[in-house]
Amino acid sequence: MTWIWTIFLLLSVLCAAATSQTAALSAAVLSGAGQGITLTISLAGPLCLWSGVSRVMEESGLTARLSALVSPLLRRLFPDAWTNPAARDALCGNLAANLLGLGNAATPLGIRAVRQMAQGTGGQASDELCRLVVMNTASVQLIPATVAAVRAGLGSAAPFDLLPAVWITSLCSVSVGLLAAKALSRWVR
Numbered sequence: 001m002t003w004i005w006t007i008f009l010l011l012s013v014l015c016a017a018a019t020s021q022t023a024a025l026s027a028a029v030l031s032g033a034g035q036g037i038t039l040t041i042s043l044a045g046p047l048c049l050w051s052g053v054s055r056v057m058e059e060s061g062l063t064a065r066l067s068a069l070v071s072p073l074l075r076r077l078f079p080d081a082w083t084n085p086a087a088r089d090a091l092c093g094n095l096a097a098n099l100l101g102l103g104n105a106a107t108p109l110g111i112r113a114v115r116q117m118a119q120g121t122g123g124q125a126s127d128e129l130c131r132l133v134v135m136n137t138a139s140v141q142l143i144p145a146t147v148a149a150v151r152a153g154l155g156s157a158a159p160f161d162l163l164p165a166v167w168i169t170s171l172c173s174v175s176v177g178l179l180a181a182k183a184l185s186r187w188v189r
Contacts, residue, residue: 042153046145047102057096066099067092077135077178078117078128087116091132098136101144110136127185134181138173141166 016025057066067074074082074091081087090113097106110132117129125133144166151159 039150039153043146043149046149046152053100058093064092066096070095077131080126081113081117081128081132084116087113090116094132094136095140098139099142101141101146101148106136106139127181130185131178131181134177135174138170138177140170140174 012025016022074095078091081091090109094106094109094113097109113132114129117126117132144162147162147166148159
């Protein structure tokens with residue numbers, strides 16, 4: 001990834017020099033850096049809020065109840081991982097964070113689940129591991145907290161008005177992804 005960004009940067013500088021637009025490039029770099037800082041600061045508050053809500057949910061046992069609610073589905077999708085308590089807890093936490101739209105909180109839990117699920121596989125991804133990657137990539141969200149924070153940071157009057165679209169698209173993407181993973185797992189064998 002570092003090479004890609006380095007190539008983009010060098011191409012930008014070369015194109016700006018070739019077209020005598022170095023002043024415009026400098027202005028764009030400074031403007032973009034300022035906008036990046038502004039966006040980062042505007043996202044910090046909502047992310048802290050939702051991370052705190054996630055922690056309160058965990059402490060109050062609401063996450064455990066949510067996990068119990070989705071456990072029949074997870075038990076069917078991840079039968080081998082379900083027998084490992086550490087993998088099961090990481091899976092449930094990952095799903096709860098994804099449902100809340102907290103991708104930043106879901107990532108470490110997903111990595112923990114992957115590590116638990118990868119033990120004893122000899123370095124080859126199992127079907128369950130592939131399903132977990134598909135679910136995390138598609139990410140079913142009930143409350144798209146990060147997207148709403150970005151929208152609020154950019155001045156949206158109603159940052160959560162996209163909820164129905166998020167629900168429909170995330171449900172469709174996860175369904176199609178899981179069906180494709182199931183079909184490909186049969187085809188590859």
